[in-house]
Amino acid sequence: MTTTEEHQARLAEELPAAWRSVFHAVPRHVFLPGKIWVRGESDGQPIALDRRTAPDAWLEACYRDAPVAVQLDDGGPGGSGYVSSTASMPSVVATMLEAAELSEGQRVLEIGTGTGFNAALIARLVGAGNVTTVEIDADLAEGARAALAEAGCSSVATVVGDGENGYSPGGPYDRVIATAAVQRIPYPWVEQTRPGGRILTPFGTAFHSGALLHLHVADDGTASGRFGGDTAFMWVRGQRPSHGAVEDRVLAEHEYTETTTSLHPYEPVGDFDASFAIGLGVPGMRSTVVHDHDDPATGRFTVYLMDADSGSWASWRVTPERSGGYRVCQHGARALFDELSAAHTWWRRAGRPEHTRFGLTVTPDGQRIWIDEPGQVVSGG
Numbered sequence: 001m002t003t004t005e006e007h008q009a010r011l012a013e014e015l016p017a018a019w020r021s022v023f024h025a026v027p028r029h030v031f032l033p034g035k036i037w038v039r040g041e042s043d044g045q046p047i048a049l050d051r052r053t054a055p056d057a058w059l060e061a062c063y064r065d066a067p068v069a070v071q072l073d074d075g076g077p078g079g080s081g082y083v084s085s086t087a088s089m090p091s092v093v094a095t096m097l098e099a100a101e102l103s104e105g106q107r108v109l110e111i112g113t114g115t116g117f118n119a120a121l122i123a124r125l126v127g128a129g130n131v132t133t134v135e136i137d138a139d140l141a142e143g144a145r146a147a148l149a150e151a152g153c154s155s156v157a158t159v160v161g162d163g164e165n166g167y168s169p170g171g172p173y174d175r176v177i178a179t180a181a182v183q184r185i186p187y188p189w190v191e192q193t194r195p196g197g198r199i200l201t202p203f204g205t206a207f208h209s210g211a212l213l214h215l216h217v218a219d220d221g222t223a224s225g226r227f228g229g230d231t232a233f234m235w236v237r238g239q240r241p242s243h244g245a246v247e248d249r250v251l252a253e254h255e256y257t258e259t260t261t262s263l264h265p266y267e268p269v270g271d272f273d274a275s276f277a278i279g280l281g282v283p284g285m286r287s288t289v290v291h292d293h294d295d296p297a298t299g300r301f302t303v304y305l306m307d308a309d310s311g312s313w314a315s316w317r318v319t320p321e322r323s324g325g326y327r328v329c330q331h332g333a334r335a336l337f338d339e340l341s342a343a344h345t346w347w348r349r350a351g352r353p354e355h356t357r358f359g360l361t362v363t364p365d366g367q368r369i370w371i372d373e374p375g376q377v378v379s380g381g
């Protein structure tokens with residue numbers, strides 16, 4: 001049987017050297033509940049692990065460099081098994097904390113308490129009395145409070161509420177660190193950060209799972225900064241893109257137009273920077289890949305593009321034996337494939353910019369996305 005210390009030491013080796021002592025001081029297993037879910041290796045579906053019946057596997061999972069799900073379906077009964085809270089992947093947590101440039105005495109607001117583990121790490125760096133963390137789910141917040149107390153961080157203020165409102169009584173903050181992704185930056189985060197302070201948040205679109213956004217708050221009530229780093233997090237509750245299975249959205253009675261294209265989905269859908277730019281340019285569009293008979297080995301698949309709001313969809317059929325182009329069908333008010341294709345062409349003509357060339361500015365009136373410098377607005381202007 002491997003001891004907790006051995007597990008801790010093994011995880012430490014996977015983290016940047018500068019972060020090992022901080023993580024060592026905050027034992028992750030103290031923050032994880034008795035029932036957790038890990039990703040199944042074959043299909044990625046959550047597999048339950050119970051501390052009482054499988055203590056060794058549970059402990060091993062606590063110290064793997066992987067996200068651990070701690071709640072499904074917002075804690076409700078039944079449901080599809082949607083992961084609604086995780087203890088984030090330790091190396092990603094370290095990356096975010098490093099980017100936040102924390103130091104003793106800074107006041108920090110964390111959005112998305114989850115297990116409380118990240119709040120405890122932040123507390124090690126800035127002092128527990130300087131940390132406020134907001135969690136929308138009361139049961140999770142209660143679990144985090146207990147774990148924080150056990151870890152000696154009871155002076156972290158754990159608040160139940162909607163983190164999109166921030167938490168003004170604890171402000172102004174030097175740092176706002178979100179551990180749930182947004183598509184729109186809530187303006188209260190800017191208002192509650194002191195000029196010169198920073199906001200660090202995972203940012204995504206319906207099409208792209210996201211990158212880290214690093215905003216600097218100015219003294220004129222705006223915040224601006226660039227994207228950098230592949231950081232996929234779950235959504236804040238109020239900004240989840242609409243779900244929907246292909247069979248519910250693509251119906252036999254739907255009329256559609258049919259064309260062919262020479263564009264293969266590999267780059268627009270699979271390339272991180274291309275799909276990041278397309279997600280910014282084509283709001284609300286999600287993609288789902290359906291392999292024939294669930295067997296990728298056939299090489300045949302269909303990419304579905306769907307917009308829940310308008311009910312529009314497009315299908316993009318890929319077969320290895322293609323001749324004369326890939327078949328595209330489009331239904332609804334939005335011609336989603338055409339929108340994707342135009343955004344992809346824009347990205348290619350712009351010189352295939354990496355996501356780090358894009359940035360975002362937030363004002364009281366909304367947000368705009370730019371390339372290279374804030375004057376070159378590409379969307380939301």
Ligand SMILES: C[S@@+](CC[C@H](N)C(=O)[O-])C[C@H]1O[C@@H](n2cnc3c(N)ncnc32)[C@H](O)[C@@H]1O
Pocket residue numbers: 084085086087088111112113114115116117118119134135136137140161162163164179180233234235236237238
């Ligand atoms: C990836 S988990 C956070 C991990 C956490 N920082 C930790 O160390 O365990 C995201 C959390 O954000 C919470 N959340 C989602 N929407 C929220 C909102 N609007 N306000 C506050 N918390 C929210 C979820 O319930 C979930 O617990």
